[in-house]
Amino acid sequence: MGKPERLLSLDAFRGFTMMSMVLVNNPGSWEDIYSQLEHASWHGWTFTDFIFPFFLWIAGVSMTFSFAVRKAKGESNSKIIVQALRRAAIIFGIGLFLAAFPFGLLGKTHFNLSSLRILGVLQRIAICYFLSTIVYLYFSIRGIIVTIIGLLTSYWVMMKCIPVPGVPLGNMEENSNFASYIDSIFLQGHMWSQTKTWDPEGIISTIPSMATALLGVLTGDYLRASEHSKEEKVCWMFTSGAGLLLTGIICNVWLPINKNLWTSSFAIFMAGWALVIFAIFFFLIDTKGYKSWTAPFSIFGMNAIFIYALSSMQEKVLEKIALSASKPGAEVATISLKDFIYQQLFLSHFSPLNASLLYAIATVLSIGVIAGIMWKKKWFFKV
Numbered sequence: 429m430g431k432p433e434r435l436l437s438l439d440a441f442r443g444f445t446m447m448s449m450v451l452v453n454n455p456g457s458w459e460d461i462y463s464q465l466e467h468a469s470w471h472g473w474t475f476t477d478f479i480f481p482f483f484l485w486i487a488g489v490s491m492t493f494s495f496a497v498r499k500a501k502g503e504s505n506s507k508i509i510v511q512a513l514r515r516a517a518i519i520f521g522i523g524l525f526l527a528a529f530p531f532g533l534l535g536k537t538h539f540n541l542s543s544l545r546i547l548g549v550l551q552r553i554a555i556c557y558f559l560s561t562i563v564y565l566y567f568s569i570r571g572i573i574v575t576i577i578g579l580l581t582s583y584w585v586m587m588k589c590i591p592v593p594g595v596p597l598g599n600m601e602e603n604s605n606f607a608s609y610i611d612s613i614f615l616q617g618h619m620w621s622q623t624k625t626w627d628p629e630g631i632i633s634t635i636p637s638m639a640t641a642l643l644g645v646l647t648g649d650y651l652r653a654s655e656h657s658k659e660e661k662v663c664w665m666f667t668s669g670a671g672l673l674l675t676g677i678i679c680n681v682w683l684p685i686n687k688n689l690w691t692s693s694f695a696i697f698m699a700g701w702a703l704v705i706f707a708i709f710f711f712l713i714d715t716k717g718y719k720s721w722t723a724p725f726s727i728f729g730m731n732a733i734f735i736y737a738l739s740s741m742q743e744k745v746l747e748k749i750a751l752s753a754s755k756p757g758a759e760v761a762t763i764s765l766k767d768f769i770y771q772q773l774f775l776s777h778f779s780p781l782n783a784s785l786l787y788a789i790a791t792v793l794s795i796g797v798i799a800g801i802m803w804k805k806k807w808f809f810k811v
Contacts, residue, residue, distance in 0.1 A: 435651070437713040438489060440722040441706050443729030445482045450728075450739045450795055452476045456770040456787030460780035465788070470602055471684040473697070480549060480687070481640050481698035482705075483732075487557050488644020489706075491564060492652050505565045516558035518811040522733065523550030526740050534748035546618040547629045550736070555634060556641040564645050572642055579639040580692035584683055586632060587691070600684060600691075607632040607689055626688075633690035640690075643672075643699040647706075658715040665707035672700030727796065727803040734802075734809035739795050 452465050452475075464475040498508055527548055532539035563575055588598040592609045599605050608626035611619060619627040647668075651661060676685060676697025685694045712718045728735055746766035763771075774783035774790075802808070 435493070435710070435714060436719060436722060436726070437706070437709040438486065438493075439729040440713060440725040441482075441709045441729070442486050442490075442732055443722075443725030443727065444709075445479055445486065446728040446732045446735055447725065447792055447796075448475075449479045449483075449736065450792050451788050452479065454739065454743055454788045454791040456774055456784035457780065460784040462781060462785060465785070467687060470688065471600075471686050473685055473687065473694070477687040477694075478698060478701055481637075481695070482702050483549075483553060484556055484637060484640045485644035485647075485699055485702040487553060488560055488641040488646075489648035489651070490644075491557070491561060492645055492648030495561075495564070496652055508565060509561060512558050512561040515811050516554040519554040519557070519733065520551050522737060522811075523548045523554065526550070526737060529741055530744055530748060534745065543617055545620060545627075546615060547627055547631075547634075548620075549629060550733070552629045552634055552637055556638045559638055560641045560645055563642060564649075569646070569649065572646060576639045576642050576646075579635050579642075580695060583632065583636045584692050586635075587683070587689070600686070600689065602626070602688075605689065628688045633688075636692050636695040637690045639692075640695045640699055643695075644702070647703065651710075658710070662707050662711045662715060665703045665710065669700045669703030669707060672696050672703065674700075676700055724796065727799045731799055731802055731807075731809050733811065735795055735799055738798065739791065742791075742795070 455461050455465065466474065467476050468474050495508060524544065524546070527545040528539060563572055567575060587600065587606050590606050591597055592599070592604070592606050595604045595609070602608075603625050607630055610632050611626045611630040614631060615627055619625070619630070647665070650664065654661060656664070676693050679685075679693035679696060683691050683693045685691060685697050687694055713722055743766070746769070747764050749765040750762045751765060751768055752762055770783070770787050774787045777783070778786060
């Protein structure tokens with residue numbers, strides 16, 4: 429088998445997702461956000477809820493192409509798995525580093541290993557990437573499909589059928605469901621600081637999130653191995669995506685679409701959206717050859733993990749650096765560097781909602797400048 433063709437559309441789709449993540453993660457004020465730029469409060473979905481499952485789905489698609497290259501070089505499954513484990517460990521470690529940053533070195537922050545958040549976005553990506561690698565290398569396509577169904581069904585059964593002390597059977601409300609119960613047992617003291625009683629990247633919700641990655645694997649395997657024309661592949665992705673969207677909506681009747689719980693309906697529904705939106709990228713870029721507009725997305729897509737880490741660290745630094753401000757006859761007050769920039773450059777000129785959005789856009793542009801320099805110099809951070 430020859431070296432597979434690189435999909436520019438996949439790089440662009442990854443970059444679009446990365447830009448979206450930086451945008452929604454960096455508002456000027458968390459109190460003033462357009463509804464589509466924050467997560468659904470519980471059940472339901474917004475544009476923001478698309479981003480994380482898209483990353484997992486993209487990871488699944490990407491591995492089929494990268495593994496094909498390595499297989500073509502004669503590498504064994506065991507060697508690929510060892511490399512995948514090393515890569516997963518590094519990604520997991522970066523996630524822990526970002527959770528601990530800035531290690532109590534800025535402002536009035538405190539660092540304590542006893543309260544370090546163990547799971548998170550990068551940690552979930554690492555876990556799903558490694559486990560999906562094993563499934564992809566050793567299972568047939570039929571086996572992968574059976575695994576996906578098994579993951580989604582087992583999660584559904586656990587959430588609906590396993591009793592939780594003091595909670596109605598099958599309850600899906602915040603803080604009173606099977607997933608939060610398990611988190612409270614095994615992650616106590618190491619959960620997301622804004623909830624502390626459950627984690628949006630918790631233990632049980634990782635099960636259906638792996639199905640999201642494997643649905644990407646199925647897509648990647650089809651795109652890489654299929655002899656069908658590009659136009660036929662676009663039709664397949666649109667049709668399959670629409671089928672998953674419909675299935676997710678139907679499942680929502682019994683198991684609500686919920687990002688925080690990563691319900692089976694959410695996994696199916698978001699994989700459907702990933703297929704449909706990626707099909708548009710694939711059609712425009714790899715089928716019709718319209719490539720000139722993709723550069724900004726490719727710049728973000730080629731250094732996704734680095735950009736995620738950089739944006740996270742930048743935001744924390746700006747929030748933790750304190751400035752002193754005083755007026756005649758008034759006490760000295762402190763304000764974070766982020767708030768100072770936000771108030772002076774944005775809030776003083778625009779409405780709160782628009783000021784908050786413009787600050788987020790400015791953050792995307794500032795990260796984009798660094799990413800653009802790296803892209804031009806061909807500095808690609810790989811793990």
